[in-house]
Amino acid sequence: MGRHREFDVEKALDAALCVFWRKGYEGASYTDLTEATGVERPALYSAFGNKEALFRRVLNRYYERYFDYLPEALDLPTAREVAAHILYSAVDLNTRYPDRTGCLVINGALAGSDEAEPVRQTLIDARAVAEAQLRERFERAKAEGDLPETAKPDALAAFLMAVTHGMAVQAKAGFSRDRLEAVVEQALSAWPAGRTSISGT
Amino acid sequence: MGRHREFDVEKALDAALCVFWRKGYEGASYTDLTEATGVERPALYSAFGNKEALFRRVLNRYYERYFDYLPEALDLPTAREVAAHILYSAVDLNTRYPDRTGCLVINGALAGSDEAEPVRQTLIDARAVAEAQLRERFERAKAEGDLPETAKPDALAAFLMAVTHGMAVQAKAGFSRDRLEAVVEQALSAWPAGRTSISGT
DNA sequence: GTGGTTTAATAACGGTCGTTACGGAAAGGC
DNA sequence: GCCTTTCCGTAACGACCGTTATTAAACCAC
Known part of the structure; x- marks a missing residue:
């Protein structure tokens, strides 16, 4: 009725x-x-x-419609593939729609008035969840020998998040896909090698 | 009078x-x-x-009071020292004052209403200036053999900026100095080696 | 001391913010 | 048919936005 x-x-x-x-x-x-x-x-x-x-x-x-690449990435076999998938997917998402560049989770509320504080905190928490999932995935990779014993899963996760956040800022500033993919390649060049291969993909 | x-x-x-x-x-x-x-x-x-x-x-x-570490960094002898100085100085600036974490140039206007557009563009331009200075510095380093022939100065500059921007986002989210320094170490671990030394600092 | 000039503080400007009464319109139950 | 329920749209709410007219106060030159 x-x-x-x-x-x-x-x-x-x-x-x-x-x-x-x-x-x-x-x-x-x-x-x-x-x-x-x-x-x-x-x-x-x-x-x-x-x-x-x-x-x-x-x-x-x-998260449902645009951020599905995170669970996809976590299921990939090697830590390097996880990282590469996340970085390239982030570039794609940040540049695919010219009318809304960057990332909603970053653009949403980085700094603002006190009234936006709960929303800002929610976005912080959301990013922390993603980072924790990454850290756990890299801990597993370390246990599997996919990452060397010297690797620091928490540092790798935070680093990966930092690069994606930085690229989101750059995408919002108008950076092209190509320039961001160059950033990704630079970030991946530092990726630690596991005991299976030295060259990566 | x-x-x-x-x-x-x-x-x-x-x-x-x-x-x-x-x-x-x-x-x-x-x-x-x-x-x-x-x-x-x-x-x-x-x-x-x-x-x-x-x-x-x-x-x-x-820029005068807090961003003086950029010209300082550009005067350092090697590209790696330039990068390290920028990254560690950024961490320090982003976390030194607990009442104002992150970076003014990032917090200032990432996304907002149409009225903030001129300010947003000004901040974008300011970051572009810094990135251009970095690129030129790395081109010089490449010419001096301080960076290998395969190094891409524009990619290195954009990567370095991405990491600093990402850390600014993380600092604004409450990341500690230690966590950000772990990010820096991860970023520097990927730095290309020149022909003088393979191990870096 | 007086006149001219610059700053300070009160108070208000029009506009827009997020939010909501309120009255009319469309749908289902009977 | 009418009644109830739900939704739409106009119009307005108080609060705050950035900005400014206005009046009183402080200073210098003469």
């Missing part, structure tokens, strides 16, 4: 995702969101709650 | 710098700025112009 919703919730979320991706959490106004979604403000509130709740919905969607 | 200025312009700029460093350009309100500087809004306007002009004054000050 009751009147049916006229707009497509999925499409509205996609449109909102693009806005947040481009302008960040605080930089995106409800005027931006209504223009992008074609949905009036009260309808957005009734469907998603307030701005913070909408952003969290968008963030979940981002 | 006329009434003398009662507040110290230098101290006000320092206080404004801290606010912008912590909250970014758009995240810093005039309420924040007046509280931090102890100067009422109209006095800030008469002394510095509008918010954008104040931010540019602050940005120049940041």
